[in-house]
Amino acid sequence: MEYDGGPFVGWQRQDTGPSIQAALEDAVFALSGERVHVQCAGRTDAGVHARGQVAHFDIAAEKRIEEVRGAITFHLKPNPIVVIAAELAPKGFHARFSATYRRYRYRILSRRSPPALERGHVWHVPVPLDVEAMGEAAAVLVGTHDFNSFRSTSCQAKSSVKTLEELSVIRCGEEIHLDVGARSFLHNQVRILAGTLQMVGRGQWSRADVAAALAARDRTRAGPTAPPDGLCLMEVRYDGRSEADGDAEEPVDED
């Protein structure tokens, strides 16, 4: 699925406003008459976008997969949420627990003027950033570490040890893209990584400061949590296979 996170309180159903989960569950109800729980791979926060979110649900009604895709897309209107592809899942598949790789992109707009066209989709940092220094500091964070400094204080995960497979810093015209990949992430981890690398880009922090922040295992030692606007869930993989590619395959019964 692709969605614009701007108008939503986030993926998760909440009393405080519209969520992507509730919109999807309503669409599934319109299709099947069944009230289901839709589970996703990456529970994005308010304002965070997705180009390659994956979700699953179980319904008793027998439907052709093409009918499911079409009907859900139809019933999701006018929400800015679309289903790119749908397929019958193998038994035991869970969008969240079966996922083996998640890739996010964090977009920074580094120029004096605020965005007009990308408003809500980039973090505006109105000064030049040293992309090379950011890339060097990013290398410190790749690998298996205790990322306790890089998670929200409300993060529920039991362990804060994670393996960052990829953290690339790429200049793209006036934008800087942070491409971040791992099996799983802590709450706000990518946004705190972005907030921290931005400090390096401004020349206020060195690579050694980032290493010290990581070693401290203390949230107050890392940089600020960057705003949700710049964040987008790009891709989720299952056993190395990209679901975001959208090419349907025959499901394999894994039981």
Add this chain to the structure above:
Amino acid sequence: MEYDGGPFVGWQRQDTGPSIQAALEDAVFALSGERVHVQCAGRTDAGVHARGQVAHFDIAAEKRIEEVRGAITFHLKPNPIVVIAAELAPKGFHARFSATYRRYRYRILSRRSPPALERGHVWHVPVPLDVEAMGEAAAVLVGTHDFNSFRSTSCQAKSSVKTLEELSVIRCGEEIHLDVGARSFLHNQVRILAGTLQMVGRGQWSRADVAAALAARDRTRAGPTAPPDGLCLMEVRYDGRSEADGDAEEPVDED
């Protein structure tokens, strides 16, 4: 300037709704207390965007150029219009009449699902398009031709002969970008080019059909006018120098 054309009736001041010109003229008034006419390089239609629009105005008040940029950006809020760069123009400069090259991009989203993230910024064509065939047909249109088939029936230009310097068809993931450059364009020319090449991409028209449409000099023989959403004014040049680069230079007195 960069702007999101979505909420506007177009560049030009009209009684029917908010225009980019009126927003700018109000911002100049807030800066200088002077009611001026702001002139631009490309008078974009309703819903058409810009990343590199150029405009000029004359005020009597003496202001530092940095103050002009900052104040206009400030007074344009909350409109999705920003000033990327400002500079003192040489005497005799006219944003429209001095321009020697304009480059537009037309974005087509070629996939089954409608856009969620790029809504209002792409033309959604829900079938696969043959990009190679589109590129070959585009070559027919490059050069100096009578583009009478490729202009709105309400186009005011005396001559419909124009020189298309560039018409590239580039695949960019799920999008197809038409990059179109010329000294000047007819009304709706880029959108009719996009609508016509889309017919080729669908396999409904051949390269020879496009050549015949051009030769006919008859609007009814070309393809449909593609929607404004996909169109963006990317760059305007003056004597080969790109104003969209935004690097200020000392003005040269040409009188």
